[in-house]
Amino acid sequence: MNNLGTLLHAQGKLDEAGVLYREALEARRVTLGDRHPSTLSSISNLGGLLYDQGKLDEAGGLYREALEARRVTLGRSGIRGTLTSINNLGELLQDQGKLDEAGVLLREALEARRATIGDRHPGTLRSINNLGLLLQDQGKLDEAGVLLREALEARRATLGDRHPGTLRSINNLGTLLQDQGKLDEAGVLYREALEARRATLGDRHPDTLGSIHNLGRLLHDQGRLGEAETLLLEAHDGCAATLAEGQRTRLRSQAGLADVRRAQGRIESARALVDARVLITARAALGPTVDTTLLLEAVHARLECAAGGGLSPLKAALERM
Structure with a gap:
């Protein structure tokens, strides 16, 4: 059940994977107990699925349960599992805007x-990448760039150019370059990631x-x-059909x-x-403080302003961001 769930999860079939993850977790809680390593793996897997579905509060409850149990029960012998839980x-917390924590x-x-x-x-490279993204969120773009480039260079060398981890690093460095205003350099990386993902994952992953x-x-x-609207419409329609x-x-x-149409x-x-x-x-x-929620509020405020609603909602949205 768990292995098939992992496969479906990797394929982007989140609802089907969730059924199997929940079935495996329930069975392991009953037969092995709440703190058996296999049960903790199931807890982490289901937490990861909920995270990918955007259900951050539910995912956080499972991640905290897994981390607390691993710190107590696994000790030094289970350091890798504990570090996975710490990282997760x-x-x-970063996605929830709790950057210091x-x-x-x-x-x-x-x-x-x-x-x-x-x-x-690979675990270290994931941590390098994640800390780089955190520094980017904190506006420390030069420090972030050092880490994101380290992760990308190492992933290209060890995993190849089309491994999912490498493609995440390509995309992440592109995002940083965009934040720095280096749009042409960012575009090169975005196109590389998109071409490889279309070829390896399909158009609707x-x-x-x-x-x-x-x-x-x-x-x-x-x-x-015009070019932007074509791609953003494709992304929107694909998301509406699958997510x-x-x-x-x-x-x-x-x-x-919405923003490009504005x-x-x-x-x-x-x-x-x-x-x-x-x-x-x-x-x-x-949640109200997650970057995606704040982005939507800002776009909504811009639209209300464009429709004659005044600047106050937009100023409030930008202050929250």
Whole structure:
């Protein structure tokens, strides 16, 4: 059950994977107990699935349960599992906007992984990448770039150019370059990631849809609105067909498409994509401080301003961001 669930999860079939993960976890709790290593693996797997579905509070409960149990029961012999749990919870806290809490955990995981499994182990590279993303979120772009480039260089060398981990690093460095205003360099990386994801994962895998969205947003920033709208519409339609309403990638696709249509002067079409109901969905599914929720609020405020609603909502949204 668990192995098949993992396969379905990797294929982006999240609902089917969730059924198997829950079945495996329930059985292991009954037969092995709550703190057996196999049970803790099931808890982590289900937490990861919920995380990918954007259900951050539910995922956080499972991640904390797994981490607490692993710290107590596994000790030094189970350091890798404990570090995985530390890293998982750190990632989730980062997505919730709790950057200081996340930083403590992500630095703990990276320091321990460098010391125990070396600089080029896949687990260490994940920690390097994650701390780089945290520094980016904190606006420390030069420090972030050092780590994100280290992760990408090592993943290319050890995993190859088309491994999912390498493609994540390509995409992440592209995002940093975009934040630094280096749009042409970012575009090269975004296109590489998208081409490889289309070829290896298909057009409607969540990672591919994320790459389509990212390249669309970059084209928007470059003022190439027609090209941007084509890609953002593809991302939106793919997300609507394959992902739940409250899933982060789907919500971001709505924000991106709405924003480019606003820039095109298609205000009512944009408002239909990001209305009050969408904001309620994002707050309920992700929480009020998550970056995706704040992004939607900012897009909604821009649209209300464009429709004659005044600047106050936009100023409030930007302050929250």
